[in-house]
Amino acid sequence: MATTIEANATDPSHRAPVRARWYADPQKRLIAVGAAVLLVVLGLWVALSSSRRKEAFAGRSLNQARAAAEAGNLPLASSELQKLITTYDGTDAAKEAVITLNQVRLVNGQNELAAVGLRDFLATSPGEKFATPASGLLASALENARRYADAAEAYTRAAGLASANYLKAQYLIGAGRSYRAAGKNPEAIRAYRTIVEKYSDTPSMTEAQVRLAEITGGKM
Numbered sequence: 001m002a003t004t005i006e007a008n009a010t011d012p013s014h015r016a017p018v019r020a021r022w023y024a025d026p027q028k029r030l031i032a033v034g035a036a037v038l039l040v041v042l043g044l045w046v047a048l049s050s051s052r053r054k055e056a057f058a059g060r061s062l063n064q065a066r067a068a069a070e071a072g073n074l075p076l077a078s079s080e081l082q083k084l085i086t087t088y089d090g091t092d093a094a095k096e097a098v099i100t101l102n103q104v105r106l107v108n109g110q111n112e113l114a115a116v117g118l119r120d121f122l123a124t125s126p127g128e129k130f131a132t133p134a135s136g137l138l139a140s141a142l143e144n145a146r147r148y149a150d151a152a153e154a155y156t157r158a159a160g161l162a163s164a165n166y167l168k169a170q171y172l173i174g175a176g177r178s179y180r181a182a183g184k185n186p187e188a189i190r191a192y193r194t195i196v197e198k199y200s201d202t203p204s205m206t207e208a209q210v211r212l213a214e215i216t217g218g219k220m
Helices: 002-010 012-024 026-070 074-087 092-107 111-122 128-144 148-161 165-181 185-198 205-216
Strands: none
Touching: 026 074, 026 092, 074 092, 092 111, 092 128, 111 128, 128 148, 128 165, 148 165, 148 185, 165 185, 165 205, 185 205
C-alpha cells in the first residue's frame, strides 16, 4: 500500500488531474493571476526605486564636482566628474557631467581632448537636451583649436538642434564667424542672413547685420 502511495506521489500523470482541478476553480485562478500581477508590479517598483536612488546620488555628486570647479579646484572637479560618469553611467547627471567635464577641459586649454570627448558623447545619441549644448561646446573647442571649417559645421549642427530661437541665432553667429575665419564667405553670408530673415527678434540680430554689412559692402 505504501509503495502504491509513493508511486502516485511521484507520478506526474497522477498529479496532473489534481493541478487541473485546482486551476478549474475560478477563485483559485484569480488568486494565481493576482499573485503574478503583484510580482510584476513589485519588480517594476524595485527597478524604478533603484533608478531614482541612482539618479539622486549622481545629482549630489554632480553638485559637488561643480562646487569644486566654481571654487577654482579644476583638477578635483575633473577627477570627480570622471568618477561620476563611470559610476552612474546612463543617468541624466552623468550626461551633464560629460558636458561639464569638457567645459573644464576648455578652460584648461585642452581643446583637442574636449573635442574628442564631445564627439564620442554625441555618437551615443544623448537626446536634444544634451546634444544641443554638447554640439555648441564642440564647436567652441574646434574654433579654439583653429579648426574653423569644422567649427562652423558644428555650430550649424548646434543651431539645427536648438529649440529656442535665441540659441539658434547665437550658434549661427558662431558659424558665420568660423566660416569667415575659414575663408568661406558665401557660407558666412548665408548664416548671417538666416538670422536677419528668421531670428530678427533675438539679441544676435544686430551683430548679424553688422557682420553681413562687413562682408557684402553694405548690401543686406
